[in-house]
Amino acid sequence: MSSRAIVVDRPGEHRLVTGDVPVPGPGEVLVQVAAAGICMSDREVYDGHRDAAYVRYPVTPGHEWSGTVTAVGAGVDPALVGRRTVAEGFRACGLCERCRCGETSLCTGGYAETGFTEPGAFAGHLAVPARLLHPLADDADLRAAALLEPAAVIAAAVRTGRPRPGERVAVVGAGTLGMLAVQLLSASSPAELAVVDPRGARGERAREFGATDALSPDEARAAHGRFDLVVETAGAATTAASSCLLARRGGRVVLTGMFAPGAVGIDPVHLSLSQLEVRSVFGASSSAWSDAVRAFGLGLLDPAPLITHEFPLERFGEAVALVGGGDPKVGKVLLVP
Structure with a gap:
């Protein structure tokens, strides 16, 4: 054979x-x-x-x-x-x-x-x-x-971000990781779940997975300081910095996208004045895999x-x-x- x-x-x-x-x-x-x-x-x-x-x-x-x-x-x-x-x-x-x-x-x-x-x-x-x-x-x-491999990465991000019911949450990027993030985060019963992406069709598709709003990067500037939790999934040159601007003071930011050299740095002055909690995710641990497989089996993730x-x-x-x-x-x- x-x-x-x-x-x-x-x-x-x-x-x-x-x-x-x-x-x-x-x-x-x-x-x-x-x-x-x-x-x-x-x-x-x-x-x-x-x-x-x-x-x-x-x-x-x-x-x-x-x-x-x-x-x-x-x-x-x-x-x-x-x-x-x-x-x-x-x-x-x-x-x-x-x-x-x-x-x-x-x-x-x-x-x-x-x-x-x-x-x-x-x-x-x-x-x-x-x-x-x-x-x-x-x-x-x-x-x-x-x-389920990218879903496990997102499960690691969600686990790191600790979403709580009633919070305002933003997902930056509406690619595969972003769409999976919307599905998992919607299960935490957020008061608001916004997706930020320059592609209007992708943003509208995210609504089908549980997003309450779809914003272009320009529209997102009006929402700076609004969100309790921001999950970045795009890995674009500017999205690490822009994700931090979306978070409220004392908020949480999880960087999931894989950035290339030359990406814009995060402003340390903004970090110190806003008391942000910023975490990154590299791959998925065994426990995050278990989370993703369980969510898939329960139908929370499709x-x-x-x-x-x-x-x-x-x-x-x-x-x-x-x-x-x-x-x-x-x-x-x-x-x-």
């Missing part, structure tokens, strides 16, 4: 290869991939813009995925065979101080992550450590479940409407070109092996 996979040999160069199905080692499971999402991090890997410390070429990308366990290695419960599942991407050591404190996304044992330094899910099959699995319900929608395009592995080049291209009609792009 054979399996196909996309291999990015170096920036801008990829090939579709056919080889043997991976054999799960001790403590591992073999998963047949159902769907894998493409995000900006994958585009950065393909374009060569990802920090060299966080990628290892040649690599099979794919860190957002879902699938079904088809085999287990030594020491793994055979009852997992046939289970629908997702899995954490970070290969945390589980032994360092940060892991022991529950901060598995900050593992100091050395960076390793599915799809960046380890073979990812742009393939028919994937072997992963069983300890990273988050099994799903037997009837789970695997197409939608492929978005990523399926965010999917706009699906491609087979043969059309990877076309699929990755859509991501980050600026077309407002492009939402989440999936590869379906």
